[in-house]
Amino acid sequence: MTLGTVPFGGSHGFEKAASVDVKGARRLLDIAFEAGVNLVDTADLYSHGQAEEITAKALGDKRQDIILATKGRSPLGDDPNASGASRYHLIRAVEASLKRLGTDHIDLYQIHNWDGVTPVEETLEALHHLVTSGKVRYWGTSNYTGWQMMKTLGKAELHGLTKPISQQIYYTPESREAEYELMPLALDQNLGSLIWGPLGEGFLTGKVRRGQPTPPDTRQGNGWPEPYVHDMERAYDIIETLIAIGEAHDCSPARVCLAWLKDRPGVTSLIVGAQQAKRSARQSRRRRADAERGRTAPAGAADAPRPALSLLASGRGRHGSPRPGREAVSRWLRRDHQAPQRRSRGGCLTSLIRHGKAQKRVASQAKTGRLPGEGAPSFVTRPAPGPYRT
Helix, strand or coil: CEEECCCECCCCCCCCCCCECHHHHHHHHHHHHHCCCCEEECCCCHHHHHHHHHHHHHHHHHHHHCEEEEEECCCCCCCCCCCCCCHHHHHHHHHHHHHHHCCCCEEEEEECCCCCCCCHHHHHHHHHHHHHCCCEEEEEEECCCHHHHHHHHHHHHHHCCCCCCEEEEECCCCCCHHHCCHHHHHHHHCCEEEEECCCCCCCCCCCCCCCCCCCCCCHHHCCCCCCCCCCHHHHHHHHHHHHHHHHHCCCCHHHHHHHHHHCCCCCCEEEECCCCHHHHHHHHHHHHHHHHCCCCCCCCHHHCCCCCCCHHHHCECCCCCECCCHHHHHHHHHHHHCCCCCCCCCHHHHHHHCCHHHHHHHHHHHHHCCCCCCCCCCCCCCCCCHHHCC
């Protein structure tokens, strides 16, 4: 899991989605870290920099203990140069984010949206400069289409510039368009995939029901415009199925949704957020109770050290062994697509954010030759392409 910071702040159009101050953010971060989260994702767009400022104050001296990701490219004013993926804007945006975040480097910097005006080469050169200067460690994309991502990767390889290591995309049980190009692309190109809005901006938490009013104190009940749903009746069917599965397993529909998503082929991490610490604390207590009953990894697995940053580029495990799951993924791809063995579930980004518990889980699945999520039941009737058919 990744902790998202859209709920931090509450200004410049984010009033309906954000209300968390520094004190509340500090509490949410503590709960997340206790549960094993080690990646925090923010953006200069969120409340126009306020989310970054709150994140910095809430992190305090924990900054060096986590992976910090932010984004740039979105318009932050009326000035036409205060937007886009140009060299001019990106360098200024990174320097401004560094100042707001109170740090000397950004672990993962993401281009928030495609810029169809700036030449791709200019964007790549600016990001390559930021990486070589040490202000940015790695970079990725956000909300790119398949052709946009492949153009970016191709141009970077052609000119010998730093490539993106990740993509941040929207993907839920209700919205599975990512399965047509973006997820196969991630597997083929060894990219990490961070899923934003895995609960559909609160749409799949169980609070939106057929024939029932949505609580006004929720994002879906206060007029928040996302997500766009093409077929509400189909969406209601999915929600009812999530609820039914949750009732059968004594858990919330939100947990069912996240459990289904996290093991889909190519998914590296789910970005989740909360406005209320008590909700996060309740989930954390449930996790500890599950561990005590033996439902999770063996004792001590959750306390295992997180992989060092130096493992990023090597793509190898904590003790130098091949990354868990690579062989299983390769077998799965060869069987269905006759693809080369070099494919994996997200490359160096997966190595960066995976902690001990996840490593043991994936290693166990690798021994059985089963890709995480393979063979899992599907509760969506719309057919999906290729390996995603269930």
